[in-house]
Amino acid sequence: MTAYGTPPHIARCPGPSTADIIARDGDNAPKHLMEETWVDLGSEDINFDRYTSQAFFDDEVENMWKRVWQWACREEDVPEPGDYFVYDVVDHSVLIVRDDAGQLHAYPNACLHRGTQLKPSNSCGSSKELRCPFHGISWKLDGQLGAFPCSWDFPHVDKQQWNLPELKLDTWGGFIWINFDQNAAPLQDYLDILPEHFKQWDLSKRFVAKHIRKRLPANWKACVEAFLESWHVLETHPQGIATVGDANSQYDVYGKHISRFVHLVGFPSPHIDRDMSEQDMLDALFGEGMVDELGDDKADKMRVPDGSTARETFAKHLQKTLGEAYERDFSHLSITETIDAIEYFVFPNTCIFPSLLFPMVYRFRPEGRNPDVSIFDLIFLQPNPESGVIPDPAEPIDLDVHDSFSQANVLDPGLALIYDQDTGNLEAQQRGFKSSFKKGQTLGNYQEVRIRHLHHSVDQYLDNQ
Ligand code: FES
Ligand SMILES: [Fe+2]
Numbered sequence: 001m002t003a004y005g006t007p008p009h010i011a012r013c014p015g016p017s018t019a020d021i022i023a024r025d026g027d028n029a030p031k032h033l034m035e036e037t038w039v040d041l042g043s044e045d046i047n048f049d050r051y052t053s054q055a056f057f058d059d060e061v062e063n064m065w066k067r068v069w070q071w072a073c074r075e076e077d078v079p080e081p082g083d084y085f086v087y088d089v090v091d092h093s094v095l096i097v098r099d100d101a102g103q104l105h106a107y108p109n110a111c112l113h114r115g116t117q118l119k120p121s122n123s124c125g126s127s128k129e130l131r132c133p134f135h136g137i138s139w140k141l142d143g144q145l146g147a148f149p150c151s152w153d154f155p156h157v158d159k160q161q162w163n164l165p166e167l168k169l170d171t172w173g174g175f176i177w178i179n180f181d182q183n184a185a186p187l188q189d190y191l192d193i194l195p196e197h198f199k200q201w202d203l204s205k206r207f208v209a210k211h212i213r214k215r216l217p218a219n220w221k222a223c224v225e226a227f228l229e230s231w232h233v234l235e236t237h238p239q240g241i242a243t244v245g246d247a248n249s250q251y252d253v254y255g256k257h258i259s260r261f262v263h264l265v266g267f268p269s270p271h272i273d274r275d276m277s278e279q280d281m282l283d284a285l286f287g288e289g290m291v292d293e294l295g296d297d298k299a300d301k302m303r304v305p306d307g308s309t310a311r312e313t314f315a316k317h318l319q320k321t322l323g324e325a326y327e328r329d330f331s332h333l334s335i336t337e338t339i340d341a342i343e344y345f346v347f348p349n350t351c352i353f354p355s356l357l358f359p360m361v362y363r364f365r366p367e368g369r370n371p372d373v374s375i376f377d378l379i380f381l382q383p384n385p386e387s388g389v390i391p392d393p394a395e396p397i398d399l400d401v402h403d404s405f406s407q408a409n410v411l412d413p414g415l416a417l418i419y420d421q422d423t424g425n426l427e428a429q430q431r432g433f434k435s436s437f438k439k440g441q442t443l444g445n446y447q448e449v450r451i452r453h454l455h456h457s458v459d460q461y462l463d464n465q
Pocket of ligand 1: 111132135
């Protein structure tokens, strides 16, 4: 597969690498951010019917969605005994409950009598018991059978054993994870290097400051993949090309479930063919205005000090302004942890960004059994204030397929535009999958390795590996 160019293990965009730039920052960046772990997963085309076929989708449901760890909600969604949260995925519904002893449980959201959902889909709230709305049979929060009207008619039911069955449940990073597979390996094993890499980014000490939930017109994998590479910045987000090292981004793959990119901010794209001074760069960064708290008046006066860089000046400014806004001290953070887009993917459907400027979490779920429609949860995890008074998690704001992210009224206009651009390609892509005379898509070996890795992992589940 190397007949037409440089072999994939050495073919990289010319110019300094991500690791070079982080090293140039000269601060205490986590070492793992400079360690590259690209792997060669081949160069075969990825068939389009993986995105469109109902049979392939159904195979994914049976052999993948029912066997993977997936986060259902945040711990702060169910802080007190009696709190519950309903997580829906594909056509399954799961009831997350905190019992009187503070223990978390995940129950199939279905009555043992005639199957009625114990709590409505997409709901949350607080309840002393889990009482079926049809005939009133109840279960205690810990899953034991409670009140049973007309139990005389059920001599064939062993009341001692008629407890709600449980799914596997665990927590990490303030997220509550569930798994339908009773034989699933522990979550910690599944997450591979993630807990180690996130030692300095404790997501359990952050809260959901913004939450947008948008329907997207494409297969769940296409939706994830729109966010796994930064090559598309050049064409899809041309307004950002001066301030991001798009084609110099670093892509890493770890085991079966985790991949990562490190996308530099404050360093010009290799596609820029004019010289940019550090001051030009800083001006361009402030011009993007992705963070409300930056303030235009401050930006006007900001200069890169002698011997410093745009990255350092921008990072220090951000640590100060966001530190004041969030009531936290961020001066210990390295430049890359402050401003770069560092994205970890957790198979099959979650992206987690730990940096200060980009504190997002993405989750993509199929809508029911429809291979053509997905649901995108976009969450901003803001560090808890040091005062200890933590705001309640933000309620999700629902957007439909053709709504703009700006309609949620919680994003800066520059960021809303970026998400509109990212998701704006999906309908055309899903239609193109069905129209193509070519059987599948042809991926770049380096910049799109995370997409190939996702398919590789899907196949391992479908092949029962
Ligand atoms: S279906 Fe639940 S009590 Fe009858
Ligand atoms: Fe994008």
